[in-house]
Amino acid sequence: MSAPFLIGEAMTGGYGPVDILHSCTLSVEKGEIAVIVGPNGAGKSTAMKAVFGMLPLRQGTVRLDGEDITRLSPQARVRKGMGFVPQTHNIFTSMTVEENLEMGAFIRQDAAIRDTMAQIYDLFPILKQKRNQPAGELSGGQRQQVAVGRALMTRPKVLMLDEPTAGVSPIVMDELFDRIIEIARSGISILMVEQNARQALEIADKGFVLVQGSNRYTDTGAALLADPEVRKSFLGG
Template sequence: MAEPFLIGDSMTGGYGNGPDILHDCTIAVEKGEIAVIVGPNGAGKSTAMKAVFGMLNLRSGAVRLDGEDITALTPQARVAKGMGFVPQTQNIFTSMTVEENLEMGAFIRTDDISDTMAQVYDLFPILKEKRNQPAGELSGGQRQQVAVGRALMTKPKVLMLDEPTAGVSPIVMDELFDRIIEVARAGITILMVEQNARQALEIADKGYVLVQGANRFTDTGKALLADPEVRRSFLGG
């Protein structure tokens, strides 16, 4: 069987010299698909994604991207390999304009970025409208669009989103999810952690329910939504 495009395989580890937060946790996603990590607070969801991005020490397990073992690479080196990461908070430069934020996203590129910039503006028209405004003056939902747009400026193969809809209204959440679907349809692999589990699983090709840093349920988004135990324990019935 061919290996998934991106896999954090049997990951065990934690931050620094602290205790293990992940316990034999596996997260995988195919090219152009959306994988969602859900679970209760403190389940290790963001930690699992940060482990895939190289932000914590793995005691065992491996991370592979497109067949290449990248376990030993720094997060910066993983960006160069085609991984884009959008943290949950402090994910934009508030004093810079929208357009400057997007330009910062392209810092590793040496080619012409204007086509990518146009694509980001097509995806998020409000950003084009506000491109000369300081990003700090935008609403929460618009800031998230800047953060996602900036990550897209690197032309990533994989886009990783940590709680992209945290603190935004339900209307903005639906709109962000629609844009995420569009990004995946363009062939970019999406891995995201999301508190709004039900809505996230509705758009997910693959879902992972983590509990205490370990895999509890793994299936398609639709199958997890239909699973009575998942519904009862994690989706509020």
């Protein structure tokens, strides 16, 4: 079998002398949606940071499209095709929507930046309406759209989302999930941490249930939703 498009394999690491991750493995294929769920304090966001290079690993490797990127900085990983949207502080509040998107294109040397921006406005029409408005004046859901749009401006091969629906209404959550499905269908791999586990697994090709920094369950989203133990322990029955 060929290796996954992106894999953080047997990752062990943490902060200072304390390991948060214990031989944790996450992976996603091209154009696939992979979701990381689990209880609070399970190491979900830490695992994402490890894959993106924000957390040094004591053991394990990270590979993107067959290349070992374990030692690369987050900035270098962006240039390799990884986009990351943190849960908080993920927009420039004093800048306009369009200026935020332009900031996302800072590494690009090509002439197609406006084409990419047009695609993002097609994906998130409200941003086109509010493109000259300071991003800090937007609703929580609209801010998330700006953050995702800015990451898409780098034209990533993999888009990593840390709690993209945190603090938004159920209607906005459904809209964001619909857009995430659209992004994956365009061929971009999605790896995301999500607190709304049941809804996230419904759109996931693959799911990882983490407990205390380790993989407790790994399967398709549908299989995890159907697993009585997963439902009882992590999905509220």
